[in-house]
Amino acid sequence: MFCAKCGQELAEESLFCSKCGKSVNAPVVILRDGFDVFIPRNVLALWSYYLGIFSLLCGITSLPAIVTGIMGLNYAKKHPEAKGVVHCWVGIIVSIFSLLLMAFFIFLLAKNC
Numbered sequence: 721m722f723c724a725k726c727g728q729e730l731a732e733e734s735l736f737c738s739k740c741g742k743s744v745n746a747p748v749v750i751l752r753d754g755f756d757v758f759i760p761r762n763v764l765a766l767w768s769y770y771l772g773i774f775s776l777l778c779g780i781t782s783l784p785a786i787v788t789g790i791m792g793l794n795y796a797k798k799h800p801e802a803k804g805v806v807h808c809w810v811g812i813i814v815s816i817f818s819l820l821l822m823a824f825f826i827f828l829l830a831k832n833c
């Protein structure tokens with residue numbers, strides 16, 4: 721890679737230009753009390769996560785949770801810095817679980833009526 725300021729060729733792992741001292745575009749991580757680490761910038765992933773958790777109480781939100789989860793995974797693929805893959809998978813898996821749970825209760829109700 722090359723320095724964006726002066727064009728000096730740099731080693732891949734270098735953080736600063738050896739010629740002009742400009743910092744190489746290393747990912748800048750801004751930490752606000754660890755908040756940014758826990759909360760990804762992938763909004764879809766968060767929606768999926770919270771809808772998925774909520775679907776345990778109210779099964780109907782499991783469908784949008786799965787949809788936003790899949791959209792969030794696609795978003796995370798295109799924007800790896802946004803993260804949120806774990807949140808997506810939690811949202812999707814919890815939603816599938818609550819769908820199965822809902823199906824099970826409907827099955828029990830249908831059987832007993």
Ligand SMILES: [Zn+2]
Pocket residue numbers: 723724725726727728737738739740741742
């Ligand atoms: Zn330079």
